[in-house]
Amino acid sequence: MADKNGFFDLSKTTLSRRTALKGIAAGAGLALAPGFVRYSQAQSSAPIRIGFQSHRTGIGAAYGRWYEKTSAAAVKAINDAGGISGRKVELVIEDDGTDPARGAEVVNKFAKQHKTDIVFGTLFSHVVIGSAPAAGENKIPYFVVSEGHHVASTKLNRYVFQPGITDVKSQIQSMAPWIAANAGKKVTQIFPDFAFGYDHRDYLPPALKAQGADVIAQIAIPPTESSFTKYFPQIPAETEVIYHVMVGPAVLTFVKELGEFYGSQRPQLFGFIDSLEAVDINSPGLEFLDGSHFWEGSPRYAQPDDSAAQKAYRAAVGIDDNGAAVGDPKDVSTAAHMFGCWETLYVVKKAMEDAGYKGPEDRAKLVEATEALKEFAEGPEHPQGPKTFNGKIHQCFGIQNISKVEGGKLKVVHKTKIEDGLYEPEGDYTKQAL
């Protein structure tokens, strides 16, 4: 038939010499092009690029802003001291919209488009849980500052780490003795109806039980709720302590309505500062919190016994003694969590240097080097306090602060010990394939 030119003749599709030469020339040209030169140098002096998944918009936006400020300050401090293995560090920031689906897209974008060395970031537990599979698929290390128990539960994957902030299970376990001894034995829990809230729902009752106290009611509130009075009749009258964790912008309403409901005859209040991060404790309506207690990861207000490292950290990030931005007392920080960004970046530095990390081909080595870490001493790199690290569950353990609202400030009244928060590992990431 009419296959004169031999288009369909498979025997003729071998490379001619001319085609081969053309291909080689084009390849060489590409390699000599400016972009390629930089890439070939990447292993020696080009910056280490850290993809920062940030809550720029959505309900986590206040956290995102301060996470960015803290991370920028840490990167500056690391670079001023010579960078990581002599290479500068560079943050590449993408907005995850505080949304799990977008979170996963952002991780993919870092891995495939920006080709960052690692991904670092975010707070909200549902975003971390939604993004973790993408990190595993791309085999890109994903360092989170999220506080939830999801990393330590070993339900995520080998590429996800939480070395800079403790997890909720550990926090609850170390504070339960104080709650039972000082606040009361009959506890009603109010928590947001999603992953982070469920950590509290699941781990508080056993932790209190061990101290001879009981959770007598659990009230889940949808995270988008804007009015709370309707839930208060569910609080049993014999409640001695209301344990509240309310993440989201509606917390002021929550406190105010609680105040209107109870007046001065209120039960004890114990809360997680998460609700009041970036909110001035002296806002109108919050008078009701006077005398109540809060968990704080790192204290918002400067304390009399602050270490030199803590003072230096606060100055570097740019927060004053009240935990607000220097020069703008109304711009209150998320001090109880954002220290985790600072500490995580120093953990990344340590692990990269231990691994002799050169580029994305060394990501597996970086995972193993991180897993090999055991403890972080208190100091300029870890201003919140000393920590231990369990490489099997990719989670650090540290001290917790319990603070009392007193005279319009938060005063630390109790610090837990690292041992108080240790628990049996629920699994072992190191058994997963890399």
Added chain:
Amino acid sequence: MHFGPHLLLAALEGLVTSAVLALTALGLSLVFGVMRVVNVAHGEFFMLGAVLAWAVSTAISGHPAVGFVAALVIAPLLVGLVALVAERLVLRRLNYNPEGTIVATIGMLYIIQQLALTFYGPEARPVEPPFSYRILLPWFGYSGYKLSVVAASAVLLVITWLVLTRTRIGLIMRATQYDRETAQAFGIPVERVYAGVFAVGAMLAAIAAVLIVPISQAHYLMGQDPLLLSFIVVIIGGLGSLRGTVVAAILIGLSDGIISMFFSPTLAKIIATLVVAMVLVFRPQGLFGATSR
């Protein structure tokens, strides 16, 4: 808590929701009734009202009531101005085409929301109520301010009704709503009426927001819930019917308060949405809406 006080608390909460909802939905309904424009950005005018209320009340020192009253006057006016500009720049150029305006108002929603995020920030900020009187009932305490919101909203609804039915402006608006072309033939400046109605609709949402902001702070994402609920109310009540809007707002607000207190808030939303579906199937013009000619 016993059943009686429990029900009372549920009803009070429901009334507050109804009051704010009625004002917001009335704005949406007015805009649709007169202009046939489905304003998806309505919730953002609500948010803008709250954010501006915060800005005004923090700029004015002295007793919180002074700042609040100033906010109640200034914030809606500014929001009305923004709406007027949006109407001139966007809706008029689209000839109020129904499909075009939906897409355009979706765009406005995002623009207003992101501008608020850029200039106001992601924080939720409180506005001090003009007075904080706690009504002490034998079983629980309740905010006096919340009850005053219900009263204020009722007064505003009556005023709107009077304007619509007893004044020349109201007559012109109703004439435009009834038949645009005939109204124009009788010398009514239809485009000016449209501009005015769009501004007034936005201002009603802004007033509702200023009233609610001392209860639930200003936040750049706060416009989403009111938008959804307003649509529910307007569909149930009948687009363009003032009476229907008010009745539906009370119905939805009270049922939301009571069902969410005795059962769960999710169930309340499920039922509200189910009612919307039923109304759309069996009475598409809404409970009080007139059948389209």
